[in-house]
Amino acid sequence: MDLVQKKNDYFDIMTSELGQIEAITDELLVLARPQKHRFEQNDVVLMLQEVISMFEPQAAVFNVEMITKFADLVPFVNCVPNQLKIVFSNIIKNGIEAMPNGGDLLIKLKVVAEESVIISFSDNGSGIPEDKLAKLGDTFYTTKQDGIGLGLMVSYKIIESHEGTISVTSTWGKGTIVEIILKK
Ligand SMILES: Nc1ncnc2c1ncn2[C@@H]1O[C@H](COP(=O)(O)OP(=O)(O)OP(=O)(O)O)[C@@H](O)[C@H]1O
């Protein structure tokens, strides 16, 4: 191998590593607990719609259809919109990545007792083996070649700071449901 080729190889490795570092710092920056004053009453429907349209191209590439089923009247929730959008992105991204050969990602928005908003994301992808469920949300836990393993950890922290709940139920080989409950 000549010197120029060797140099190019090193550059490729460095560029790829820098990309990873950038992604990690981006995720970690999100972890700073949101200040009280940044919370505002905002529309989850709009946030979800924005994130969904952002992922349309990626979904199309993998033959994934995002199907939405939203309740008619959804109350605003007290939230930091940009942070909730990060959560929705991470979960939708995971759903698409779990269905490399296509499938449906059903995104539902329900209202319970006029004060809780339930958002669920159901995919019919690979599913998660039962003994791995407890590892979800661990820092750097990933089963993906190019995964970092921060998506769910960051999402759990954000939902916690919103005093909401997030749960994952999954059947290996069948699919996964991620459910988020937010209070008005
Ligand atoms: N919808 C899903 N279907 C199947 N497995 C999932 C799903 N969501 C998460 N997982 C599993 O949980 C692991 C952790 O997810 P997480 O989003 O935290 O990290 P990641 O997707 O691997 O990497 P990244 O930091 O890029 O998000 C994944 O590697 C995958 O094994």
Ligand SMILES: [Mg+2]
């Ligand atoms: Mg992820």
